[in-house]
Amino acid sequence: MKLEEKTVCKNYIYRGRIVNLRCDDALLPDGTPCKREIVEHPGGAAVLCVREGKVALVRQFRYAYGETIAEIPAGKLEAGEPPEEAAARELAEETGLVAKELSLLFVLYPTPGYTNEKIYIYEAKETVCGVRHPDRDEFLRVEFVPLEEAYRMVDEGEIKDAKTIVALQRYRIGH
Amino acid sequence: MKLEEKTVCKNYIYRGRIVNLRCDDALLPDGTPCKREIVEHPGGAAVLCVREGKVALVRQFRYAYGETIAEIPAGKLEAGEPPEEAAARELAEETGLVAKELSLLFVLYPTPGYTNEKIYIYEAKETVCGVRHPDRDEFLRVEFVPLEEAYRMVDEGEIKDAKTIVALQRYRIGH
Numbered sequence: 001m002k003l004e005e006k007t008v009c010k011n012y013i014y015r016g017r018i019v020n021l022r023c024d025d026a027l028l029p030d031g032t033p034c035k036r037e038i039v040e041h042p043g044g045a046a047v048l049c050v051r052e053g054k055v056a057l058v059r060q061f062r063y064a065y066g067e068t069i070a071e072i073p074a075g076k077l078e079a080g081e082p083p084e085e086a087a088a089r090e091l092a093e094e095t096g097l098v099a100k101e102l103s104l105l106f107v108l109y110p111t112p113g114y115t116n117e118k119i120y121i122y123e124a125k126e127t128v129c130g131v132r133h134p135d136r137d138e139f140l141r142v143e144f145v146p147l148e149e150a151y152r153m154v155d156e157g158e159i160k161d162a163k164t165i166v167a168l169q170r171y172r173i174g175h
Numbered sequence: 176m177k178l179e180e181k182t183v184c185k186n187y188i189y190r191g192r193i194v195n196l197r198c199d200d201a202l203l204p205d206g207t208p209c210k211r212e213i214v215e216h217p218g219g220a221a222v223l224c225v226r227e228g229k230v231a232l233v234r235q236f237r238y239a240y241g242e243t244i245a246e247i248p249a250g251k252l253e254a255g256e257p258p259e260e261a262a263a264r265e266l267a268e269e270t271g272l273v274a275k276e277l278s279l280l281f282v283l284y285p286t287p288g289y290t291n292e293k294i295y296i297y298e299a300k301e302t303v304c305g306v307r308h309p310d311r312d313e314f315l316r317v318e319f320v321p322l323e324e325a326y327r328m329v330d331e332g333e334i335k336d337a338k339t340i341v342a343l344q345r346y347r348i349g350h
Contacts, residue, residue: 003236003243003314014188014196016212018289021189021196026238029314036238037191039214041289061178063201063211064291065284068178076288109335110286111294112237112244113251114193114216117286139178139204160284162337169344 002029005036018076041117045086046074048105048167049097049124054144055168056095057159061139070143070153071161072168074119083120091124095142096132099124105170110162119163123171147171177204180211193251194290216292220261221249223280223342224272224299229319230343231270232334236314245318245328246336249294258295266299270317271307274299280345285337294338298346322346 008025020040028034049056049072057070075090077083087102102122110117132142145153147168153159154168183200195215203209224231224247232245250265252258262277277297285292307317320328322343328334329343 003234003316005236005238007238014198016198017210018212019196019214021194021214023189023191024238029236035192037193038239039194039196039289041286044286044288059178061180061204062284062287063180063182063199064213064289065287069284069287071287106340107332107335108337108340109237109240109244110337111216111219111290111292112239112246112336113219114214114239115286115290116239119286141178157282160282161287162283162285162341165281165283166337166340166344169341169348173344173347 004029005034008033037114039115041076041115042079043077043083043117044074044119045077045083045090046072046119046121046163046167047087047091047099047102047124048072048121048171049091049095049099049127050147050171051127051144054146055150056097057143057145057150057164058094059141059143069161070159070164072164074163084122087120087122092130093133094138094140096130097124097127098130100126100128106166108163108166121163121167123167179204180209183208212289214290216251216290217254218252218258218292219249219294220252220258220265221247221294221296221338221342222262222266222274222277222299223247223296223346224266224270224274224302225322225346226272226302226319229321230325231272232318232320232325232339233269234316234318244336245334245339247339247342249338259297262295262297267305268308269315271305272299272302273305275301275303281341283338283341296338296342298342
């Protein structure tokens with residue numbers, strides 16, 4: 001059985017600052033017409049940064065949930081920006097840390113039913129202190145949390161963000 | 176420093192079958208006006224189902240990425256449907272398996288920058304065979320993959336879906 005669907009027509013409903021929305025006319029694998037609602041996103045970069053047994057977590061209000069949650073440093077890719085540069089930039093902006101090396105851990109598909117976002121998750125190695133300079137409209141609080149405490153936060157549901165759980169669990173499995 | 180943002184006005188741009196889109200007028204923590212693009216989603220349920228050392232994975236074409244990818248059985252919540260019922264329903268629809276018990280592993284926030292979707296991830300215990308009956312517009316292929324092979328697929332980037340990675344890593348850590 002073929003599983004591929006075909007695009008008949010891309011229909012843009014909204015072009016925004018963070019996302020675009022399309023409602024495409026498409027064909028199911030058996031040729032039946034269908035609609036596909038797609039959220040276009042430029043992609044994101046995130047960084048797992050562990051220093052002296054502590055992981056950098058950023059607390060930030062997430063408007064969509066109406067909650068302040070803990071995440072690893074991350075942000076969206078700027079136009080044409082390679083993911084690794086975005087990761088280095090976000091780490092520096094949010095924590096002031098500069099990594100000598102970033103190694104790619106995952107290219108994560110956060111919720112493939114409706115978005116094309118890819119989140120590039122890196123691990124920062126050999127970080128040195130620089131200067132924090134968050135974006136003008138980013139209000140956040142950086143914490144360095146002992147790994148065992150971070151693992152507990154994942155296990156007990158206090159950390160809810162997918163990229164953060166994926167990165168922390170990978171680190172836990174590998175060490 | 177307060178991190179909360181306030182809603183001034185919710186502005187609906189699109190109301191669809193899977194998602195709604197809003198572009199709200201809001202206030203940053205310091206009172207500065209801002210816009211917030213929010214994708215509303217009813218939430219999803221997913222099931223980690225391991226039988227005789229093999230995990231149930233569903234291969235499905237994901238239109239947003241133009242790729243066929245492997246995921247644990249999952250789907251969106253119907254109106255008013257409790258997540259646990261949705262999990263049982265999706266497991267039965269996609270694999271034909273019925274679980275005697277579903278235990279909640281995670282409430283995952285897949286990409287908190289713009290969506291309010293919550294994915295409830297369950298572990299199925301003591302499954303018995305029933306009858307498969309996929310949705311009319313779901314074209315998918317079910318496989319039972321040995322756990323070690325599934326872990327390798329996560330490590331090597333062949334499994335990209337966030338909920339699937341989170342569930343498999345949790346199982347690997349716990350066993």
